[in-house]
Amino acid sequence: MALNKESNGFTFGFAIVLVVVLGVILASLAEGLKPLKEKNVRVKKQIDILSAMMDVEKEGIDRSNAIEEFPKYVDLSEAVILNNVGEEVSKGKAAFEVDIKKEYRDKNLKEEDKKFPLFIARDKEKNTRYIIPVVGKGLWGPIWGYICLEEDMKTILGVSFDHKTETPGLGAEINKPFFMDRWKDSEISDSLGNFQKYEVVKDNSGSAYPSKVDGITGGTITSKGVEEMVNRSLQIYSNYFKNLNSK
């Protein structure tokens, strides 16, 4: 080979060509797949919201039909956006577009500028349901979920939690039914409408107390993250419900 492979020129040239080629491949792949990925994210959000309220699998709702099914249960024009003390800021479709994960991470955003959406849904029997999105920190990355309240605005009907990178088999179990079912039927506020804090416990005593939930063995930090996430968010929404009820 006439080319001197070990010369500085060749080394630089090779590096530049390789990086450009790989960069173009990766960038065009990412751009080309963007619309598909964005649609996937929207659909996933719709399914997550619904799954806090009902068994989406049983109802036959999946990625293929979520876009048609979602409006049957959730009327986005009724949705509300709250501020960080639970006062209504605006109403309407914009609530679905609020990216609470992004706002939660954004350190430059002032607390009072953060938006907290509340979705109002009807189940098959036309009972009103309130669906609250929550977001927090697990051990390795973000955790999030939706909490569905019954008509009384305080009893938890169901939750759907999910995570990005929690440890499989340990913290990652927060999105499994056995853990999410532990939240059912607990109440977020007392008879006066005052918020009561949840506690995720290790000693298996969760089922005996209305505001205690059993954590996951080996997933303590993730469980504590869920506790912090639920308490921080529900505090805001319980204020809103309290004012709504006293009006």
Added chain:
Amino acid sequence: MSADKKSSEPLFSKKNKKLITDPLTDNNPVTIQVLGICSALAITVQVNQAIVMSMSVLFVIIMGNWIVSMLRNLIPSRIRIIVQLLVVASLVIIVDQVLAAFLPDLSAKLSVFVGLIITNCIIMGRLEAFAMANKPWPSILDGFGNGLGYGAILILVAVFRELFGSGTLMGFPIFGNALPGEESGLYAMGYQNNNLMILPPMALIIVGVIIWVQRSRNKALIEEH
């Protein structure tokens, strides 16, 4: 295994077959070369995830070996590690992007593993030790063999950990129902899952036991110090 092998050699010659079978037995990347231990520790709590991780690593190691082997005569030796890293990282990103667009549910499940593949020493090890010095076809076979050897250990460890830690295999209950109040099967007789199995140190202990069993069966593997 020299680079000037004749191209008329059959695709699955004895030498080439050895490339696949060696890493499965006496040259296993995990138990003999002791590479890729970190991921063996992180994702062997459930068999399902071990299988998916094995498949992802298999794909990346085969493609990586193939690409690096084709470029081997061009890569300047001073930056070869960086080039290998770039190839592996790009492959991993491609896998990640394609999964996110077409199989979003699987992609969400994989999340952490896909990123972990880059850090898997087996891949870089094979690129550096084999693909840099061999033709594309043997390199593909070498990648396939090492990927399988890694996967076999991963799944074996996961079987032990899931069976004794959670009482299930691939999510299906084996020993009966463990839910308090409705125990059945072994649990009704007082059997309990071993929580230590779920915790990371147990993966190292199991890998250690596998190494011990393997070396006591084949004394040639024992290093002399």
